[in-house]
Amino acid sequence: MKPSVLVVGGGIIGLSCAFEASSHGFAVTVLERENFGGQASGAAAGMLAPFSENAEGPDAFFRLGLDSLRLYPEWVRRVEEASGRRVEFLRTGSLQVALHEADELPLVRRSEWQRPFGSAFERVSGDTLRRLEPGLTGAAVSALYCPEECHVHAPKLVEALELACLRVGVRLVAQAGELLSVEAGGSSGVRVTASAAGRHTAELAVWCAGAWSGLHGERLGVPVPVHPIRGQICAYRSMPFEVRHMIFSSQAYWVRKSDGSLICGASEDVSGFDKSVTAAGIGRLVRWSGKLFPSLRETEPAHRWAGLRPATLDGWPLLGPLPTMPNVFLATGHYRNGILLSPATAAAACDWLEGRADRTAGRLAPFSPERFASQGS
Ligand SMILES: Cc1cc2nc3c(=O)[nH]c(=O)nc-3n(C[C@H](O)[C@H](O)[C@H](O)COP(=O)(O)OP(=O)(O)OC[C@H]3O[C@@H](n4cnc5c(N)ncnc54)[C@H](O)[C@@H]3O)c2cc1C
Numbered sequence: 001m002k003p004s005v006l007v008v009g010g011g012i013i014g015l016s017c018a019f020e021a022s023s024h025g026f027a028v029t030v031l032e033r034e035n036f037g038g039q040a041s042g043a044a045a046g047m048l049a050p051f052s053e054n055a056e057g058p059d060a061f062f063r064l065g066l067d068s069l070r071l072y073p074e075w076v077r078r079v080e081e082a083s084g085r086r087v088e089f090l091r092t093g094s095l096q097v098a099l100h101e102a103d104e105l106p107l108v109r110r111s112e113w114q115r116p117f118g119s120a121f122e123r124v125s126g127d128t129l130r131r132l133e134p135g136l137t138g139a140a141v142s143a144l145y146c147p148e149e150c151h152v153h154a155p156k157l158v159e160a161l162e163l164a165c166l167r168v169g170v171r172l173v174a175q176a177g178e179l180l181s182v183e184a185g186g187s188s189g190v191r192v193t194a195s196a197a198g199r200h201t202a203e204l205a206v207w208c209a210g211a212w213s214g215l216h217g218e219r220l221g222v223p224v225p226v227h228p229i230r231g232q233i234c235a236y237r238s239m240p241f242e243v244r245h246m247i248f249s250s251q252a253y254w255v256r257k258s259d260g261s262l263i264c265g266a267s268e269d270v271s272g273f274d275k276s277v278t279a280a281g282i283g284r285l286v287r288w289s290g291k292l293f294p295s296l297r298e299t300e301p302a303h304r305w306a307g308l309r310p311a312t313l314d315g316w317p318l319l320g321p322l323p324t325m326p327n328v329f330l331a332t333g334h335y336r337n338g339i340l341l342s343p344a345t346a347a348a349a350c351d352w353l354e355g356r357a358d359r360t361a362g363r364l365a366p367f368s369p370e371r372f373a374s375q376g377s
Contacts, residue, residue, distance in 0.1 A: 003203035012041035014208035020346035037158030043307025046154035068344035082164035135241030221324035232281035233265035234301035
């Protein structure tokens with residue numbers, strides 16, 4: 001019989017790890033402090049965009065994102081089949097728009113190092129761009145088209161994962177309350193006590209508490225260098241034009257959902273655990289929406305919301321067992337890309353649960369939770 005597993009945190013990362021583990025025959029319980037998908041995962045735009053999100057170079061983070069993107073079609077098929085829900089997985093491709101000639105050079109450089117990784121990039125002239133996206137400003141000089149990037153409806157994916165987990169036999173515990181203690185080691189496995197849900201014991205645990213993971217360092221016996229970065233985001237309801245691709249500019253992105261709404265995101269600011277929206281945060285998105293789509297100049301977004309991204313010092317996730325508690329796997333710190341990285345994270349966590357961590361050890365080494373230890377963080 002396979003070991004029992006406790007997953008702490010019921011965002012997209014926790015639910016994905018739970019679904020994958022349960023599908024591989026583990027008896028899984030997920031402990032969620034409040035409601036499943038109620039934090040960053042339910043707030044996200046749902047873009048699966050490793051090419052557009054990585055300007056740096058073909059590093060381990062880019063490769064992890066690309067692997068995860070390529071796992072998505074099968075992942076969505078399994079989640080939709082298990083849940084009976086659609087998650088609006090749309091292969092629209094993306095357009096990175098240059099508003100000035102100076103914006104073009106970084107796009108060309110990026111496409112040169114990314115091209116060998118598979119996406120059939122195309123440079124698109126300003127005229128072609130306006131044919132592709134008639135709502136875009138005439139000031140745009142060109143764009144880089146990346147056909148491989150896609151998006152999902154993040155809240156629907158999280159809901160579907162919750163349902164899929166239930167259907168494959170995961171025990172879901174919501175409103176568990178605050179974390180009181182964690183004990184791990186020896187033959188007793190991992191014991192987690194929460195203020196409302198009481199004590200839960202399992203042989204192995206996967207820690208997926210998102211932006212709150214950093215608060216758990218003391219109880220886990222090791223600093224967890226994760227902190228919240230607020231992302232403010234908004235949605236327009238009725239637009240006089242269609243937006244067919246995901247659109248990126250240097251200052252914001254736009255993605256149209258199946259219900260016709262156009263999401264524009266997202267700000268990045270430090271506000272502790274405050275999830276309120278501010279005039280400055282949304283105002284910048286509104287200004288840029290008017291700049292890219294002139295017919296939005298007089299339009300106010302119909303919805304505004306915010307979520308807390310789990311950020312690390314280098315922007316890369318923490319994936320691996322804790323040095324202090326080797327039967328606890330940390331899967332957090334996914335920052336701007338947790339929706340994209342969820343299938344790859346679930347696969348990595350499941351390999352570790354199965355005792356097959358050597359399969360991915362090389363690839364996961366750059367994401368070791370211990371990588372900041374020498375910095376004393
Ligand atoms: C505005 C915005 C837009 C974004 N857009 C994208 C995008 O387009 N594409 C993309 O890939 N990513 C995007 N992201 C990032 C993505 O949302 C996150 O990386 C991802 O949701 C992180 O998932 P998570 O499960 O780790 O965290 P969360 O969804 O925050 O889940 C963590 C869960 O842990 C729970 N928890 C905390 N403490 C405890 C405890 N003690 N016990 C039990 N449970 C606990 C919390 O209640 C929460 O439900 C966006 C984020 C924001 C804010």
